[in-house]
Amino acid sequence: MFIKRLISNKMNLIFGLLGLIILLFIAIPLGKMILGSNPGILLKTFLDPQVINAICLTLYAALIATIFGCLLGVPLAYLLSRFNFRGKRLLEGLIDVPIVVPHTAAGIALLFVFGRNFIIGRAFGNLGIQFVDSIAGIVIAMLFVSVPFLVDSVKEGFNKVDVRLEKVARSLGASPWQAFTRISLPLAWPSIVAGNIMMWARGISEFGAVIILAYYPMTAPTLIYQRFETLGLSYSQPIAALLIIVCVIAFIILRALAYRGDKHDQD
């Protein structure tokens, strides 16, 4: 039915062909990566404790970064959605800066602030928290580069919640907290979940900032890079395949939740 409609219109047909190129551009490398691995090496890699540790560490660090991102990002997203003020655009631009700067540069910027030579790094150091070559450093790097995805997604979610629903709740006796927790938060929930999954998935794939701040302990992307540099393509490919599978699963969950959120909005 869709194909029939597509070929019945010249413009749609051209758009379809152009779209197909981009779809193949994404699908072929990913498919080749997963299906093109040598099964023997793939199995050996899956059983390699260093690989398993790296993948678990990546998932764990990304989760911790996401929890921090959620705790700090959701309130910010709510304020940005509800208030207009001078400099708001600038602030929104600032939040998105980590998306556009090279991530190695982001890593160096973080190293300056959280390294031992800066006051913040020293203050945390006095509390026993080190950011260089530590899990905390990986978390900070992931948080920095992936939190804009969460803030943007959650802000859009709150934008979709009519502010008058909160006003009605207030006039019915709800405090600002009650209006937020009973009305705005549940209604923006699909976007909050989507934002968290997006941030987590983006954190998993982070390499540039992490390698500057914490080469060790090794995350999966760092391990892929190290194996590629030392042992070659065939040894880095299975780890990359495994990581891609994890990211794809996260992405499928994200799309499913976003779809449910849209359906809820249409209701």
Added chain:
Amino acid sequence: MIRIENLYVELGKFALRDINLTVDESEYFIILGPTGAGKTVLLESIAGLNPVKRGTIWLKDRDITNYKPEKRGVSIVYQDHALFPHFSVKDNILFGLMLRKKTRKELLTAQDWLGDLLGISHLLNRKTATLSGGERQKVALARALSTKPDVLLLDEPLSALDPETREAVQEELRKLHVTLNNTIIHVTHDFEEAMTLGTRIAVIGEGQLKQVGTPEEIFHRPVSPFVARFVMTRNILAGQAEKNAGGESAFRVGVTEFFAASEFEGVCYAAIRPEDILISLVPVPPGPPNCLTGIIVQITDKGSTLYIKVNVPPEISCLITRRHFNEMGFYTGQRVYLTFLPSSVHLFKG
């Protein structure tokens, strides 16, 4: 009941200025004005949803200017009903009572009372998305009434409804007011709605109150061209009035002169409602004081009625029924006579 003194509210570039208003207990008070006049801002300021820069709002002799919205004892119903989409109808209407931690028995009593009052008992377990416009409006009203507010604020409650449903909900509002005898402040841009429901009307424009009075006063005795235009007094003529013997004034606009049944002098406006003017093909005997002649320049068909614009000069519009129009066979370019009583001419300074 509600007394607003010198209220000043600023929202971005818009400001509500010098609002002085008193709404009595059990009154059905209408705030009437065009889009962007500040009606909703005023309503939300009463509800505590907008910060007040200056002035005072009194409710039952309590200064509530700085009260939080949840402490004011007022409920608001919006044009698009603003029902909570993730709740059922029942959870919507009991939201305020659940916040007050009412017992299960109290919730059931309230649910039955509101269900019966608004005829929505059969909808209680429905999702709000499945309701019609009229049903949504009733649920929004039930939710607002559930907390037994001192004042019910209605923001254009009929605007989003089709004409048939609008009439039914309008009737519902009237009945509700009679039954509960509560204080209602209702915002609308529709002057017919205001005339039908309001015990008193405040006309608002550009953030300021233009006139407050009974529907009769607003309709027949507007105090400014703004109000006169808003209540569809199509004939607002600027001219000069001169007092004469017998408690009347002669009003002159250009070379045309007619009489008004009020003593007035100097530069002023004359407002004549189109429906108060009789249009005929010959002068009406025995020759009342205001009989003007002119040429029809425009006929505007409104379905059951028609507006006929006659150039005397000035141009004067009159309203006739379709039956009258068909019987008389008016057409553009035809010479006709316009007759109206001096008591139909309202003079004001503006």
